[in-house]
Amino acid sequence: MNAKKMLDEDGRPVSPRIYILKITLLGSKPPIWRRIAVMSDISLFKLHNIIQRSMGWENYHLHEFIIKNRDMAKLTMSLISAPEL
Numbered sequence: 125m126n127a128k129k130m131l132d133e134d135g136r137p138v139s140p141r142i143y144i145l146k147i148t149l150l151g152s153k154p155p156i157w158r159r160i161a162v163m164s165d166i167s168l169f170k171l172h173n174i175i176q177r178s179m180g181w182e183n184y185h186l187h188e189f190i191i192k193n194r195d196m197a198k199l200t201m202s203l204i205s206a207p208e209l
Contacts, residue, residue, distance in 0.1 A: 130165055140165040147175055 130138050141164040149156040158178040162171060168189055176183055 147178065149179070 130140060132138050142161050143164055145160050147158045160178050
C-alpha cells in the first residue's frame with residue numbers, strides 16, 4: 125500500500141480521521157440515501173467503489189466529485205459530511 129502521510133499546517137504528521145458521509149440520490153422521492161464511514165486519506169478511486177457498493181450499483185451510473193468548486197471527475201452525486209447534516 126502506498127500510504128501518503130498527512131501533515132498539519134506546520135508540516136507535522138497527523139493521523140487520518142474518519143469521516144461520516146451522507147450520499148443522497150438527487151431528485152428521488154422518497155429520498156434515497158446511504159451513510160458511510162471512510163478514512164480521511166481515502167483516494168477518489170476507492171471512494172467511488174465504496175459508493176457504488178453502498179448504493180447497490182455496478183458502475184453504470186454517472187457521478188461527479190467536486191472539491192472546493194473544482195470538478196474532480198466527470199461523474200452526479202452529492203456528498204455531505206456529518207457536521208453539515
